[in-house]
Amino acid sequence: MALLHAGLRSALSSSGCFQAIGHGISSPFLDQVRAAATQFFALPVEEKQKYSREVHGGREGYGNDVIVSDKQVLDWSYRLILQVFPEDQRRLDLWPENPNDFGEVVHEYATKIKFMMGLLYKAMAKSLNLEENSFSDQLLGEQALMQARFNFYPQCSRADQVLGVKPHTDRSGITVLLQDKEVEGLQVLVDGKWVRVPIVPHAIVVNLGDQMQIMSNGIFKSPMHRVVTNPERMRLSVALFNEPDPETEIGPVEKLIDETRPRLYKNVKNYGHINYECYQRGEVALETVKI
Numbered sequence: 588m589a590l591l592h593a594g595l596r597s598a599l600s601s602s603g604c605f606q607a608i609g610h611g612i613s614s615p616f617l618d619q620v621r622a623a624a625t626q627f628f629a630l631p632v633e634e635k636q637k638y639s640r641e642v643h644g645g646r647e648g649y650g651n652d653v654i655v656s657d658k659q660v661l662d663w664s665y666r667l668i669l670q671v672f673p674e675d676q677r678r679l680d681l682w683p684e685n686p687n688d689f690g691e692v693v694h695e696y697a698t699k700i701k702f703m704m705g706l707l708y709k710a711m712a713k714s715l716n717l718e719e720n721s722f723s724d725q726l727l728g729e730q731a732l733m734q735a736r737f738n739f740y741p742q743c744s745r746a747d748q749v750l751g752v753k754p755h756t757d758r759s760g761i762t763v764l765l766q767d768k769e770v771e772g773l774q775v776l777v778d779g780k781w782v783r784v785p786i787v788p789h790a791i792v793v794n795l796g797d798q799m800q801i802m803s804n805g806i807f808k809s810p811m812h813r814v815v816t817n818p819e820r821m822r823l824s825v826a827l828f829n830e831p832d833p834e835t836e837i838g839p840v841e842k843l844i845d846e847t848r849p850r851l852y853k854n855v856k857n858y859g860h861i862n863y864e865c866y867q868r869g870e871v872a873l874e875t876v877k878i
C-alpha cells in the first residue's frame with residue numbers, strides 16, 4: 588500500500604494523470620459503453636438534433652463548441668453532454684432513446700466510476716498523509732455533480748492544423764476518461780512537451796482537475812491537455828467529470844498549509860462557474876483564485 592501511495596503521489600505531482608488498471612470494471616462492459624456512444628453518434632443528424640443544446644437551451648445536450656467570441660478557434664468535435672448525478676437533476680429529455688440501452692449503460696457506468704472515484708480520493712488523501720476523507724467529503728458528497736461528456740472527433744483532412752480539443756485543464760476534482768480502443772489522440776503537457784497518452788487495453792485514464800490542484804494546495808497538478816485529430820479515422824472518448832455541488836466551498840486542506848508551503852489558493856464556491864466565465868474572457872481560471 589505504501590508503495591502504491593508513493594507512486595500515486597509522484598504521478599499526480601508531476602504529470603497529473605495516470606492510467607488505472609485493476610479497476611474492477613470488465614472490458615466487455617467498457618466496450619458496451621463505447622458501443623452505446625458510437626451508436627448514438629452514428630444516428631442521422633436529424634435524430635441527434637432532437638437532443639441539441641441549441642434547441643433545448645442550457646449547456647447540456649448534443650452539439651459543437653459553444654461559441655463565446657468571434658476570435659474563437661473551434662474544436663473539431665461533436666459532443667453530447669449530460670448531467671448524470673445527482674440523479675434528480677437529470678434532463679432526461681436530452682438522454683438518447685436510441686440505442687435503447689443508452690440510459691441504462693450510462694447509469695451503470697457512472698455508478699461504477701463514482702465508486703472508483705471515492706477510492707481514488709481516499710488513496711490520494713492517504714498519499715499525502717491526510718485523513719482519508721479529506722477530499723471526498725467535499726468533492727463526492729450527496730449532492731456532488733457528475734457530468735458525462737461523450738466526445739466524437741470525425742476524421743480531419745487538415746489534422747496537422749486542427750485540434751479536436753484545444754489545450755485546457757479540466758475544472759473537475761478528477762476526470763475519468765475512457766479512450767477509443769484503436770485511435771489515439773489525447774496528449775498531456777509534461778515539462779513543456781506534448782506527450783501522447785497511449786492506448787492501454789482495459790485501462791481507464793485518470794486526469795486530475797483544477798479543484799484537486801486547489802485542495803492539494805498545488806501539490807497535485809491539473810495537467811494541460813489537448814486532443815489531436817486524425818486524417819483517416821474518427822475517434823471517440825467518454826469523459827466523466829466529478830465536482831462538488833455549487834454550494835460547497837473548497838480550498839486547500841489546512842494540513843497542507845505551513846511555513847514551507849503557504850496557502851496558494853483562496854477558498855471558492857462554484858468553481859465551475861468561475862471557470863466558465865474565465866473561458867469566455869480568455870483567462871486562466873486557476874490564476875484568478877490564486878492568493
Ligand SMILES: O=C(O)CCC(=O)C(=O)O
Binds near residue numbers: 764812824826
Ligand atoms: O477525448 C479525450 O481524450 C479528452 C477529452 C477532454 O479532454 C475533455 O473532454 O475534457
Ligand SMILES: [Fe+2]
Binds near residue numbers: 755757
Ligand atoms: Fe479535458
